[in-house]
Amino acid sequence: xxxxxxxxxITLRSLFVSGMAAALAxxxxxxxxxxxxxxxxxxxxVLKGIFNGLMAMPTVxxxxxxxxxxxxxxxxxxxxxxYTPWAMVIGQSILILPIVxxxxxxxxxxxxxxxRELALTLGADEKAAGAAVLRESFGGxxxxxxxxxxxxxxxxxVALMLGGNIIGITRVLTTAIALETTRGEIALGLGLxxxxxxxxxxINMTLRVAEKRVRxxxxx
Amino acid sequence: MKKERKVLLGVIAIVSIVLxxxxxxxxxxxxxxxxxxxxxxxxxxxxxxxxxxxxxYENSHxxxxxxxxxxxxxxxxxxxxxxxxxxxxxxxPSQEYDFMNASYGVNRKIFAYNFFIIVGPTEDPAGIExxxxxxxxxxxxxxxxxxxxxxxxxxxxxxxxxxxxxxxWSEAGYDYDVIKNEAWFxxxxxxxxxxxxxANELQLYTLSDIxxxxxxxxxxxxxxxxxxxxxxxxxxxxxxIAVNSTKVQGxxxxxxxxxxxxxxxxxxxxxxxxxxxxxxxxxxFYAAAQIVETSSPPDIYGWIRNYAFFKSxxxxxxxPPEWRVGNYDLYxxxxxxxxxxxxxxxxxxxxxxxxxxxxxxx
Numbered sequence: 364x365x366x367x368x369x370x371x372x373i374t375l376r377s378l379f380v381s382g383m384a385a386a387l388a389x390x391x392x393x394x395x396x397x398x399x400x401x402x403x404x405x406x407x408x409v410l411k412g413i414f415n416g417l418m419a420m421p422t423v424x425x426x427x428x429x430x431x432x433x434x435x436x437x438x439x440x441x442x443x444x445x446y447t448p449w450a451m452v453i454g455q456s457i458l459i460l461p462i463v464x465x466x467x468x469x470x471x472x473x474x475x476x477x478x479r480e481l482a483l484t485l486g487a488d489e490k491a492a493g494a495a496v497l498r499e500s501f502g503g504x505x506x507x508x509x510x511x512x513x514x515x516x517x518x519x520x521v522a523l524m525l526g527g528n529i530i531g532i533t534r535v536l537t538t539a540i541a542l543e544t545t546r547g548e549i550a551l552g553l554g555l556x557x558x559x560x561x562x563x564x565x566i567n568m569t570l571r572v573a574e575k576r577v578r579x580x581x582x583x
Numbered sequence: 584m585k586k587e588r589k590v591l592l593g594v595i596a597i598v599s600i601v602l603x604x605x606x607x608x609x610x611x612x613x614x615x616x617x618x619x620x621x622x623x624x625x626x627x628x629x630x631x632x633x634x635x636x637x638x639x640y641e642n643s644h645x646x647x648x649x650x651x652x653x654x655x656x657x658x659x660x661x662x663x664x665x666x667x668x669x670x671x672x673x674x675x676p677s678q679e680y681d682f683m684n685a686s687y688g689v690n691r692k693i694f695a696y697n698f699f700i701i702v703g704p705t706e707d708p709a710g711i712e713x714x715x716x717x718x719x720x721x722x723x724x725x726x727x728x729x730x731x732x733x734x735x736x737x738x739x740x741x742x743x744x745x746x747x748x749x750x751x752w753s754e755a756g757y758d759y760d761v762i763k764n765e766a767w768f769x770x771x772x773x774x775x776x777x778x779x780x781x782a783n784e785l786q787l788y789t790l791s792d793i794x795x796x797x798x799x800x801x802x803x804x805x806x807x808x809x810x811x812x813x814x815x816x817x818x819x820x821x822x823x824i825a826v827n828s829t830k831v832q833g834x835x836x837x838x839x840x841x842x843x844x845x846x847x848x849x850x851x852x853x854x855x856x857x858x859x860x861x862x863x864x865x866x867x868f869y870a871a872a873q874i875v876e877t878s879s880p881p882d883i884y885g886w887i888r889n890y891a892f893f894k895s896x897x898x899x900x901x902x903p904p905e906w907r908v909g910n911y912d913l914y915x916x917x918x919x920x921x922x923x924x925x926x927x928x929x930x931x932x933x934x935x936x937x938x939x940x941x942x943x944x945x
Binding site: 529 | 604618775
């Protein structure tokens with residue numbers, strides 16, 4: 364296979380794995396974050412502190428723990444997930460879940476409470492009022508998701524331990540960068556890093572430009 | 584409400600497109616193919632040799648995908664014990680012995696060898712150039728103790744190379760765990776490349792595998808000199824071991840054996856022997872199967888036997904009979920050699936009981 368072909372394939376796999384991880388983490392983290400942002404309950408601050416702290420999860424340690432879980436001799440060994448992209452998706456979504464939850468909670472909390480009250484007084488039910496808050500915090504939630512995605516696509520530990528950097532199956536941009544660096548192919552390593560960074564810049568700029576339009580469209 | 588539903592539908596559509604394409608990609612790559620997972624040492628993988636072997640193997644075995652997991656010898660063995668690899672390619676006879684002795688591994692075949700190399704600054708402040716490896720290490724230690732700076736960098740990561748280094752220090756009369764804490768001794772705790780870079784930046788000596796050293800030199804990343812090379816005590820032997828399917832459930836034993844049979848055949852052996860010669864102007868690996876099978880040339884064979892064979896019932900084997908499973912025609916050369924030997928010594932080569940002693944370095 365050609366160098367360009369390899370590069371495209373690795374890049375697409377990176378986008379797929381981390382994109383899925385971000386989607387999964389959003390599906391789970393957004394409701395939790397909304398709940399924590401809207402409701403008041405005991406131990407809320409402790410819980411928030413825990414999720415904030417988990418944002419510092421060392422990727423290699425998480426990779427190691429999940430390796431032991433997914434290993435054939437581990438508790439989830441029967442699913443034979445280790446060294447597949449699925450293991451990487453699960454691992455990365457666990458890694459970024461605290462980021463999505465923390466940033467969502469924070470952004471929801473900072474929406475003016477009057478918006479919810481206003482919606483309720485105008486005859487909206489709880490669900491519609493929640494949607495109004497969600498609309499208002501759109502930018503912050505977008506940041507939560509894109510921060511999670513960025514962390515997932517740029518991390519190495521989980522991808523390496525759970526994916527194994529198998530060519531054609533689990534090799535992603537970060538594991539390829541690490542490999543080419545140890546191989547002494549510094550130029551190639553730097554090239555791959557440039558691809559990763561450019562990709563993230565383009566995606567985030569597109570998201571931010573799109574945000575304005577979506578916002579306008581949501582509001583009409 | 585309609586708007587939210589549209590947004591939701593849009594998000595679901597995007598997610599399912601990504602999901603579908605990812606799954607399609609994955610299925611296309613693995614469809615109808617069995618995956619043989621091989622845990623291997625970094626010095627084999629990082630040189631690119633295994634990518635070349637993979638290409639050749641998959642051309643002749645279209646039903647198989649080789650998946651290499653590159654890690655240190657220690658981790659490679661752990662993977663195999665956990666059932667996460669079907670086969671290991673490693674270079675640390677003592678660790679291999681323990682692995683097989685615990686009946687995790689069977690049907691070992693030696694398939695390649697090369698030599699470690701002691702490298703250092705071009706000025707060679709300790710003056711080790713041309714010395715034997717043991718004398719060189721003694722000189723490095725003396726020099727290190729008599730001045731204040733750092734002199735030697737060790738990987739200190741339990742890799743095959745690091746295991747070799749520990750063995751060399753102990754041969755030179757030092758306790759690795761003691762000198763490790765002395766001021767002249769640096770532990771990098773990193774892979775070979777990082778350690779070579781460190782040696783280069785700080786002007787230190789280190790023990791390196793030949794592949795990484797040649798590659799880094801050719802790329803102009805380091806300006807270190809190969810000071811002590813070749814010789815028996817720097818020998819490095821690579822072997823393939825199948826994971827024992829009766830001990831570890833679910834491993835693909837037949838696929839693993841097919842690969843082991845292939846890697847010692849002529850085609851694979853010639854790829855190994857010639858790999859990198861064109862680019863780096865020097866051999867990275869030498870083919871070992873023929874040497875083991877014919878016992879010649881006698882000097883190299885003797886070194887391999889002394890270093891990497893296991894002793895069982897007073898005999899040396901690349902894989903003692905007790906640790907062989909099935910009939911894969913891997914060791915038939917022994918019968919031939921035995922016939923030749925019987926003419927000379929009328930000795931028998933095949934013991935029946937299984938008391939085995941690991942052959943310590945002679």
